[in-house]
Amino acid sequence: MKTAEQLRTSLRAIDHKSYPAYKSLAGAWSFPRYTLSIDHVQGDPFAAPSQLSVIVEKATASFPQNCWEPLWNRTALEDYLLRRFARQAGRFSHQAKGSGKSGVLAVSVPGQEVLERTGCQVRGGTVTLRFEVGFPANGRTINARELEKILFDFIPACVEQSLLYSTTPKEELSQLLALSEDRRFIREELSRLGLCAFVADGSVLPRESGVSDRPMKDAVPFSSPDSMAVTLELPHHGPLRGMGIRQGITLIAGGGYHGKSTLLKALERGVYDHISGDGREYVITDSTAVKIRAEDGRKVTDTDISLFISHLPSGKDTSRFSTLDASGSTSQAANIVEALEAGSSLLLMDEDTSATNFMVRDELMQLVIARNQEPITPFLERALDIYRQAGVSLILVVGSCGAYFHIADKVIQMDAYHAKDITAEAKAALEGRPAPALTAPGFHLPSGRRAVDLSGSTQTRRSYRGDSVVRERLKIKRFGKTAFSVGSRDLDLRYLEQLVDGEQTQTLAYMVRYARENLSGLGVKEVVARLEKLLAEKGLPGLCGSDNVPAGLALPRVQEIFACFNRY
Numbered sequence: 255m256k257t258a259e260q261l262r263t264s265l266r267a268i269d270h271k272s273y274p275a276y277k278s279l280a281g282a283w284s285f286p287r288y289t290l291s292i293d294h295v296q297g298d299p300f301a302a303p304s305q306l307s308v309i310v311e312k313a314t315a316s317f318p319q320n321c322w323e324p325l326w327n328r329t330a331l332e333d334y335l336l337r338r339f340a341r342q343a344g345r346f347s348h349q350a351k352g353s354g355k356s357g358v359l360a361v362s363v364p365g366q367e368v369l370e371r372t373g374c375q376v377r378g379g380t381v382t383l384r385f386e387v388g389f390p391a392n393g394r395t396i397n398a399r400e401l402e403k404i405l406f407d408f409i410p411a412c413v414e415q416s417l418l419y420s421t422t423p424k425e426e427l428s429q430l431l432a433l434s435e436d437r438r439f440i441r442e443e444l445s446r447l448g449l450c451a452f453v454a455d456g457s458v459l460p461r462e463s464g465v466s467d468r469p470m471k472d473a474v475p476f477s478s479p480d481s482m483a484v485t486l487e488l489p490h491h492g493p494l495r496g497m498g499i500r501q502g503i504t505l506i507a508g509g510g511y512h513g514k515s516t517l518l519k520a521l522e523r524g525v526y527d528h529i530s531g532d533g534r535e536y537v538i539t540d541s542t543a544v545k546i547r548a549e550d551g552r553k554v555t556d557t558d559i560s561l562f563i564s565h566l567p568s569g570k571d572t573s574r575f576s577t578l579d580a581s582g583s584t585s586q587a588a589n590i591v592e593a594l595e596a597g598s599s600l601l602l603m604d605e606d607t608s609a610t611n612f613m614v615r616d617e618l619m620q621l622v623i624a625r626n627q628e629p630i631t632p633f634l635e636r637a638l639d640i641y642r643q644a645g646v647s648l649i650l651v652v653g654s655c656g657a658y659f660h661i662a663d664k665v666i667q668m669d670a671y672h673a674k675d676i677t678a679e680a681k682a683a684l685e686g687r688p689a690p691a692l693t694a695p696g697f698h699l700p701s702g703r704r705a706v707d708l709s710g711s712t713q714t715r716r717s718y719r720g721d722s723v724v725r726e727r728l729k730i731k732r733f734g735k736t737a738f739s740v741g742s743r744d745l746d747l748r749y750l751e752q753l754v755d756g757e758q759t760q761t762l763a764y765m766v767r768y769a770r771e772n773l774s775g776l777g778v779k780e781v782v783a784r785l786e787k788l789l790a791e792k793g794l795p796g797l798c799g800s801d802n803v804p805a806g807l808a809l810p811r812v813q814e815i816f817a818c819f820n821r822y
Contacts, residue, residue: 258285262402269398273299276389276396287314288413290405293384293802299354299391305802308413310381316419320431322376329370330434330527334427336362336374337529338416339383346408350390350400357400358388359408362805366467366534367526367754370809372794381417384805432490433535437527439488440538447498450600450647451521451539452484454496458533459513459520460671469533474513474671481675482664494536497673501647502663503637507676513668514651515604521649522602522752525811540647543600544593544813547607548582549749553821555707558700562587562612562631582609583630588820590633591700594644595779596816601640604651608633614657616690635694637661644699660689706781706819708774727801728770730763732756738763740770743822750817757808762818764797764807769819771799778819785815 261283268275277295287310294305312322321331343359350357361383362373375382390400415421440452453459455477460470476497478484484498499521506514524539560572563584580588586609593601605613614634638661640646652658659665665680666673728741735756736748740763747753747762765785773781788796795803810818 255282255284255289258283258290258406261290262406265398265402265405268396271396273297273389273391273394273396276304276401285410287410287418290409296355296389299352299356299389299394301355303355303358303360303386303388305384305804306387306409307382307384307803307805308409308417310383310413310417312379312381315381315417317376317381317422318419321427324438326438326527327431327434328376330368330430331427332371332374332376333364333368333529334430335376335381335383335417336371337364338422339374339385339412340364342412342415343385343408346404346412349408350404352388352390352397352400353393354391355388356390356397357404358386359404359412361385362757362808364529365755366528366532367523368529369526369755369758370794371757372803372807373757373805375793375795377793383413383417384803386805429530433530434527436488436491436494437536437538440486440536441541443486444538444540447484448501449484449498450501450543451499451524451649452486452496452536453478453499453517453520453524454494454536457496457520457535457537459516459537461516461519469531473533477672479666479673479675481677482666482673496536499649500664501641501645503641503647503658503661504649504664504666505658505662505680506649506651506666506668507653507680508668510653513671514653515606516671517666517668517673518602518604518649518651523754525752526754540600541811542596542598542813543602544589544596544598545602545751546586546589546593547604547749547751548609548612549580549585549589550582552580552585552588552746552749553578554580554584554588555820556704557588557591557820559584559587559591561591561636561696561698561700562633563629564631565626565629567629583612585609586612586633590640592816592820593813594640594646595700595704596782596813598646598813600647600649602649605653605655606651614655614690616657631694634658634661635691636697638693639697643697657690659684661692703777704779704820706769706776706778706822708770708776708781727799728767730760730767732760732763735759738766740766745818745822747818747821750814753810753814755808757806758810758814760804761794761797761807761810762815765815766818766822768797768799778816781819782812782815786812 280292280295282289282291289309291307296304340361347359348357390397457476458469458473460473462468462470478497482497485493485495488494508514520537521539522545524537525541525543528534555576556574558573559575563572614632659680665677667676732738737746769781794807
């Protein structure tokens with residue numbers, strides 16, 4: 255491996271040369287405390303910045319062993335180091351001058367959730383931090399002196415202040431690991447206690463605004479109704495009281511603007527761990543929970559929706575139903591079935607984002623339109639069996655439909671952001687009122703091998719060496735957090751509300767590309783199982799093959815991986 259001084263010499267040798275001469279710097283360079291790897295050099299000062307990484311050996315980083323194992327502590331440490339490096343990089347970004355993207359020094363900027371990312375990885379005896387640097391230029395001429403400042407002054411300072419235990423605030427790190435271990439304890443306790451979610455007293459659920467996921471200032475702190483209170487004895491925090499939502503069917507009711515959807519949104523995000531200070535650190539939801547909604551216009555392929563929709567006037571088979579443009583009710587039915595196939599144990603739903611004719615048919619409508627003339631079996635008539643026979647719980651926000659009170663195990667009222675247990679009052683209100691149909695015949699779990707179209711697996715081009723033909727990887731393009739393209743095919747994920755980071759979307763694009771190149775001919779379950787195995791063995795870098803590992807990948811849940819391929 256070449257030394258840092260050799261890098262300095264190489265830099266000065268190409269000063270004032272044409273910009274492509276920067277490519278001669280690619281490779282690994284040994285610095286006193288770490289290895290600097292220049293993984294990809296941008297071709298132009300106006301192109302996407304160059305990709306670099308620093309690798310610090312375990313002995314040099316010197317973090318205690320409980321930071322490296324178990325997995326949840328390691329992920330918490332990776333997130334913490336990445337945020338520390340980002341703060342340091344922010345001090346130096348654009349301090350080196352030049353044209354185009356000259357002087358950029360940037361890393362992934364995580365949100366409120368703690369996710370496994372390629373931006374920082376602690377494994378295999380090393381700490382690896384990946385980032386971007388805009389190699390400086392004057393016009394399209396190399397400005398090596400400015401890059402020298404970045405490589406020999408700025409980056410060493412970032413490493414020194416963020417990736418070494420010696421400069422890490424010890425109490426802060428200790429609290430980080432304690433929080434990680436306490437949350438893991440709660441997740442393991444949920445099943446033992448028969449709970450599907452836990453919301454700690456004092457949690458701050460409202461967010462700053464519709465475009466900010468930070469906690470709202472002066473928000474009403476959450477407090478559990480006494481009848482639903484559970485006190486957990488955490489390993490580090492000690493006793494922690496909060497609302498335990500038991501497995502079964504739970505309704506969240508209340509007037510508009512009183513906090514129903516705010517509570518549900520917190521439960522949606524409770525499948526992830528949150529950073530200290532977020533307000534939702536101890537909002538913990540069954541990790542398989544899936545938010546279900548109507549999704550007009552989505553593509554559905556070979557899905558068995560006959561549990562909810564059958565006997566179509568057209569005679570179309572709904573046990574292997576396909577459409578390029580699903581209605582609200584059809585898409586919601588498909589979303590539920592696919593969530594069951596993905597192994598979800600908890601469905602989260604909001605009346606506001608559901609198809610009305612899918613959720614319920616009132617008594618008058620049933621009198622006017624006979625059952626044998628209606629292909630849709632309302633969710634109201636399936637929810638009990640989905641829980642009793644499939645073991646899948648439901649948390650549903652209701653604001654205008656009282657029919658679900660008949661099947662609810664628990665009813666929570668949100669009153670000015672205060673939670674109240676009104677189960678007894680709701681049940682009393684039902685006395686003397688005839689119940690609508692609450693079950694339907696023919697309950698069955700979806701079955702059958704579901705295919706995914708992975709055709710067009712590679713692109714080819716003629717190489718520059720004679721007439722030999724070489725494979726060219728499909729190009730990936732991401733459109734924010736909500737969509738991506740692989741090759742010429744686009745995928746819209748805007749309604750996957752538990753995708754919380756654009757880097758998760760980017761990872762799903764890499765998964766689709768990997769599947770197209772390596773897993774053609776398999777069904778959805780087989781594709782996801784192979785991807786899970788790959789991730790378990792090689793982590794996120796395994797999706798990149800022989801390519802450089804980018805800084806901008808974050809791990810999605812298995813449920814979102816299924817949802818991605820179901821829509822593909």
